[in-house]
Amino acid sequence: MTADTSTTPTPDQPAGVAPAVSVRGVYKVFGPKPAEAVRRLRAGASRDEVKNLGTAAVIDASFDVAPGEIFVVMGLSGSGKSTLIRMLNGLWTPSAGDVVLGDANLATVDGKRLRELRRTRVSMVFQHFALLPHRSVLDNAAYPLEIQGIGKAERQRRASEALDMVGLGGWAESLPSQLSGGMRQRVGLARALAADTDVLLMDEAFSALDPLIRSEMQEQLLELQAKLGKTIIFITHDLNEAMHLGDRIAVMRDGRIVQIGTAEQILSDPANDYVEKFVADVDRSRVLTAASVMQRPRVTLSIGSGPRLAAREMRDADVTSAYVVDRTRVLKGLVHAEAAVPAVREGVEKLEGLVDPDVVAVHQDTPLAELFAPAAGTSVPLAVVDDGGRLVGIVPRVTLLEAMAPADNGDGSDDAEVADGTAPDGAAVETTAPTEGAPA
Amino acid sequence: MIATASDTGTFVPRVELGAWVESAIDWMTDTFDPVFDAVKTFFESIYDGLEWVLSTPPFFVVALVLAALAFWVKGWKLGVGTLLGFCLVAGMNQWDNAMESLALVILASAVALLLGIPLGIWAARNAHVSRVVRPVLDFMQTMPAFVYLIPTVVIFLTGPVPGIIATVIFAIAPGVRFTELGIRQVDAEVVEAGRAFGSTDRRILRQIQIPLAMPTIMAGINQVIMLALSMVVISGMVGAGGLGNDVVAALQRVDVALGFEAGLAVVILAIFLDRVTAALADRAPVAKALRATR
Ligand SMILES: Nc1ncnc2c1ncn2[C@@H]1O[C@H](COP(=O)(O)OP(=O)(O)OP(=O)(O)O)[C@@H](O)[C@H]1O
Numbered sequence A: 001m002t003a004d005t006s007t008t009p010t011p012d013q014p015a016g017v018a019p020a021v022s023v024r025g026v027y028k029v030f031g032p033k034p035a036e037a038v039r040r041l042r043a044g045a046s047r048d049e050v051k052n053l054g055t056a057a058v059i060d061a062s063f064d065v066a067p068g069e070i071f072v073v074m075g076l077s078g079s080g081k082s083t084l085i086r087m088l089n090g091l092w093t094p095s096a097g098d099v100v101l102g103d104a105n106l107a108t109v110d111g112k113r114l115r116e117l118r119r120t121r122v123s124m125v126f127q128h129f130a131l132l133p134h135r136s137v138l139d140n141a142a143y144p145l146e147i148q149g150i151g152k153a154e155r156q157r158r159a160s161e162a163l164d165m166v167g168l169g170g171w172a173e174s175l176p177s178q179l180s181g182g183m184r185q186r187v188g189l190a191r192a193l194a195a196d197t198d199v200l201l202m203d204e205a206f207s208a209l210d211p212l213i214r215s216e217m218q219e220q221l222l223e224l225q226a227k228l229g230k231t232i233i234f235i236t237h238d239l240n241e242a243m244h245l246g247d248r249i250a251v252m253r254d255g256r257i258v259q260i261g262t263a264e265q266i267l268s269d270p271a272n273d274y275v276e277k278f279v280a281d282v283d284r285s286r287v288l289t290a291a292s293v294m295q296r297p298r299v300t301l302s303i304g305s306g307p308r309l310a311a312r313e314m315r316d317a318d319v320t321s322a323y324v325v326d327r328t329r330v331l332k333g334l335v336h337a338e339a340a341v342p343a344v345r346e347g348v349e350k351l352e353g354l355v356d357p358d359v360v361a362v363h364q365d366t367p368l369a370e371l372f373a374p375a376a377g378t379s380v381p382l383a384v385v386d387d388g389g390r391l392v393g394i395v396p397r398v399t400l401l402e403a404m405a406p407a408d409n410g411d412g413s414d415d416a417e418v419a420d421g422t423a424p425d426g427a428a429v430e431t432t433a434p435t436e437g438a439p440a
Numbered sequence B: 001m002i003a004t005a006s007d008t009g010t011f012v013p014r015v016e017l018g019a020w021v022e023s024a025i026d027w028m029t030d031t032f033d034p035v036f037d038a039v040k041t042f043f044e045s046i047y048d049g050l051e052w053v054l055s056t057p058p059f060f061v062v063a064l065v066l067a068a069l070a071f072w073v074k075g076w077k078l079g080v081g082t083l084l085g086f087c088l089v090a091g092m093n094q095w096d097n098a099m100e101s102l103a104l105v106i107l108a109s110a111v112a113l114l115l116g117i118p119l120g121i122w123a124a125r126n127a128h129v130s131r132v133v134r135p136v137l138d139f140m141q142t143m144p145a146f147v148y149l150i151p152t153v154v155i156f157l158t159g160p161v162p163g164i165i166a167t168v169i170f171a172i173a174p175g176v177r178f179t180e181l182g183i184r185q186v187d188a189e190v191v192e193a194g195r196a197f198g199s200t201d202r203r204i205l206r207q208i209q210i211p212l213a214m215p216t217i218m219a220g221i222n223q224v225i226m227l228a229l230s231m232v233v234i235s236g237m238v239g240a241g242g243l244g245n246d247v248v249a250a251l252q253r254v255d256v257a258l259g260f261e262a263g264l265a266v267v268i269l270a271i272f273l274d275r276v277t278a279a280l281a282d283r284a285p286v287a288k289a290l291r292a293t294r
């Protein structure tokens, strides 16, 4: 696929800004001999080979999260997601490696500074809400401010603001047990927002909610994110949630990050069979966009050229029509070979009069799901344009149909191994090395 | 050695554990005599004060206060029941004994809880402590209750203090256990939330762990008090005073009437203490909050 990726952020290099969170070669081994386990893992041992030294929950994780980014960590149960996120605010101390929050390396700060960082830099939303049952909704939301030592009136004012933001303004005096699950998680979110930290950690924050409430919460999170510009690290085992929320997604397996990329990159270019299997059941039409499936047009005609050149180029490329752009590549319309060839004979000088301006163009960010209707209404490939109306690619109908089916290039036996989880560790490790080993 | 082994008809040599414990206690009595004296004086004066407060006013004043307490923590039924019960105790001529026992129970329970709850908290936070404390508690709880009376009498002679000390030892276990259990049971995520927002461990203990463990800790307090009451009766054997004295006297004289009256007074006291502490447990903020439904 010749997708034009210049429009999507490059996975490991968030453009130029200092990362909000930076994770460098982090390991976490639970067990009697973590240091020895790390040494062997570094020397190439697999997770199973160090089993007697402890459970390697996170192995050699490295990534940067840019300010304002939603970074999703996805993986099956037990893949180390919770352990990883808990190292970002020091709830767990890494067995090796560094976690840097802004300018503070958690490995070198003392207990007092760590608590200060938690108060001011990073807050957390929990899977089962983790509210204080004996405190009112308002006092729950005000809890971080209380820990920060802010006076009662001020913290209640700010907590109310946070409750308003999540739509719970009228529930301040209720107890958590009087709320539904979705509302309780809103309190959890309000509590994290009240803390007013730049970084928000969310460990399966929506997993305990039923599907309707869940997608409502996702929308709300995206809205809040657009408004507040927090850096969010979001854990989920739900692929659709990951694809929907994540600017970038890290896929974890057995403690290792096997791929980091945008939803589209992971879908269209899975790093290995495991990721491919994982993404097989995603609703691709909502995640993939026109930009991710479009192709370079074989012929693009300049509005200033003549019919003779147009006819020849179309003949050489074996196409029956071509899009016409101006000097800045802004889409002007379409020329059919049936129109160009007679025009040559009639001695028409300019292409301009032959251009059919009435073409179907879609924006490059349009989800695939929304391409079917326009594609059905035309016999030529769809034109894909950017914000400035410039032609960036085309989507032939056959490409559209292909993109809807997950890529299928693994052989049968591989698939079976991934499915029952017995694939040898080495397989995943080797194929992932390039993805992991490319820090910013 | 061989001679003693033949006493038991086995080839196991006689292990003189009892004698060793005895000499250890003797040694302690000699060595720490001033300490034990101070302890004795300390507890005696507190006991005397408590007993004075409960016995000096006319019985109906104290009965009314206790009934009012029951009414406040639970409701009018328990209030009226308490008043009737204590009137019956007075009518059976057991009032002074009952108040002595109540003073013993209050003092012994207070000491058991003052030692037991912090120990339980420590055990909940430290696996090593927990590993040491657990078998010790098992031992203390399974030892027949009145065995504790023997060394305490050796050390503290007569009066209420040996009874109080034996009661503390006997009743402390549930205070430690329930506290440890309650704190360990607190939802780990909620504790994590405290840490994640930058709270100190001490503050997490105060604002999260203890309040959330409170229903369980209260159940432990209830158990401590009930065990204390039963032990207070047993310590009548060493003349600790209170209802136990009459129970023991009735047993020695095979006096059915006295035994029944003293026994019934114990039951009334037990029901009162049990219901009041149970009601207090229900009033814990967390217990209340969890009862609130949408
Ligand atoms: N405190 C701990 N002590 C020992 N092992 C642990 C501990 N916490 C996690 N583990 C182990 O580390 C591995 C990763 O666990 P983790 O909770 O990070 O997974 P997860 O991806 O969050 O899974 P889930 O989706 O079930 O929440 C598991 O094998 C788990 O058993």
Ligand SMILES: [Mg+2]
Pocket (backbone or CB within 6 Å): A081, A082, A083, A203, A204
């Ligand atoms: Mg988890």
